[in-house]
Amino acid sequence: MSLYLRFPFLPTEHSFNPIDLTKPQNSKRIVVLGAPRVGKTSILRRYLRDGFVEEYNPTSEDFLRKLFRIRGETYQIDILDASRERDFPAKRRLSILTGDIFLLVFSLDDRSSFQEVCALRTEILAAKSKLTRSTVSEHCAQPQVPLLVCANKVDLQESEREISKAEVLQAFGDDCAYFETSAKDSTNLEKVFETLAKRGGLPTETGPSQHRKVSLRSYQAMRTGRAAGRGKQVIDRDVPCGTLYPLARRPSFTTDLRQVIGPHTARKPGKGLEKCYIQ
Numbered sequence: 389m390s391l392y393l394r395f396p397f398l399p400t401e402h403s404f405n406p407i408d409l410t411k412p413q414n415s416k417r418i419v420v421l422g423a424p425r426v427g428k429t430s431i432l433r434r435y436l437r438d439g440f441v442e443e444y445n446p447t448s449e450d451f452l453r454k455l456f457r458i459r460g461e462t463y464q465i466d467i468l469d470a471s472r473e474r475d476f477p478a479k480r481r482l483s484i485l486t487g488d489i490f491l492l493v494f495s496l497d498d499r500s501s502f503q504e505v506c507a508l509r510t511e512i513l514a515a516k517s518k519l520t521r522s523t524v525s526e527h528c529a530q531p532q533v534p535l536l537v538c539a540n541k542v543d544l545q546e547s548e549r550e551i552s553k554a555e556v557l558q559a560f561g562d563d564c565a566y567f568e569t570s571a572k573d574s575t576n577l578e579k580v581f582e583t584l585a586k587r588g589g590l591p592t593e594t595g596p597s598q599h600r601k602v603s604l605r606s607y608q609a610m611r612t613g614r615a616a617g618r619g620k621q622v623i624d625r626d627v628p629c630g631t632l633y634p635l636a637r638r639p640s641f642t643t644d645l646r647q648v649i650g651p652h653t654a655r656k657p658g659k660g661l662e663k664c665y666i667q
Contacts (some may be wrong), residue, residue: 409485415464416588419487421508423501427540428469435467435581435633436622437596447606453636457610458593458628465594468638479641484515486644489588490535491580496568497541499550505537519648522523525567534587536565538580541606591628599628629660658661 420428429450436454440663450471468487473480484490492508495502516533537560539551556566565583569576581595593599602610610629639647 414461415466415490416590417468417486418489418491418584418588419464419483420467420469420491420493421483421505422493423495423498423504424469424471426493426495426498426501427538427569427571428471428491429576430468430539431491431493431538431569431580432467434574434577435596436573437601451636451638453633454594454630455604455633456591456599456628456630457607458591458595458599459626463565463590463594465590466636481511481515482641482644482648484512484650485519487512488534490533490536491583491584492535493538493540494551495541495548496539497548502539502551502556509535509537509560513643534584534589536567536580536584536587539566539568540571542568542575543572584645593628594630599630602629602631604631604633612633 420432424427428526432452436452446521450467450469452467452469454465454467456465456497468478470483473483490512492505495503512535513533537556539553539556552576553566556562560566565587567580567583568579571577578595578597582592584590585592585594607629
């Protein structure tokens with residue numbers, strides 16, 4: 389049986405504000421998926437240049453936003469680290485439908501995490517194919533979905549490794565964007581971030597080592613051409629800069645759902661709630 393959600397119809401076109409539901413220009417959402425304890429959060433810490441944390445802290449859900457100024461253009465990258473959506477299929481499905489770029493992570497010492505990534509990849513390709521009403525096969529649909537697979541913990545001893553590279557390539561194909569990484573010592577992470585940018589249509593300067601990390605105040609000052617504070621000079625606007633936006637919150641479940649089904653459905657008098665099948 390298909391699962392569905394019930395929600396009120398959207399406002400009429402006259403009362404609808406497209407800014408509420410439309411992504412800003414140059415905005416991308418990276419969705420990170422994989423089993424627990426495979427290193428997703430550590431990889432994202434490296435991406436955000438916040439270092440590596442040895443102690444494991446389970447992630448329920450993290451939504452981060454980074455703002456960039458690159459060659460006179462502004463970019464917004466939203467990062468959804470949804471570690472527990474594996475227990476909520478409908479919610480995971482919605483995250484997939486609203487995602488632009490996908491990073492799938494498994495651990496080389498955990499075969500079940502590899503099997504989970506295989507299933508996630510199949511789910512993503514199928515969901516995106518249905519969203520675009522595509523009739524092409526899964527193999528042909530793959531290049532249309534910016535997706536990258538990370539086999540983390542390559543720093544472990546060879547005896548601890550449970551999945552070979554040949555096995556991964558056999559499962560995903562030679563054209564799969566696949567990297568063996570270590571969040572602990574940063575092995576191949578720069579290549580991962582560069583490939584994510586290229587596949588997602590983003591500048592390579594969004595990579596952690598390719599831009600200057602600045603405060604939000606400095607970023608805003610750089611955009612407006614003003615000094616960041618008394619006695620401080622304006623940052624060179626030609627130098628790529630990036631900053632974390634501390635007030636970012638994940639859009640509501642309903643907002644994401646509206647983005648999927650479109651904003652122009654008006655409620656007719658006397659009608660109940662619409663069924664929207666997402667699973």
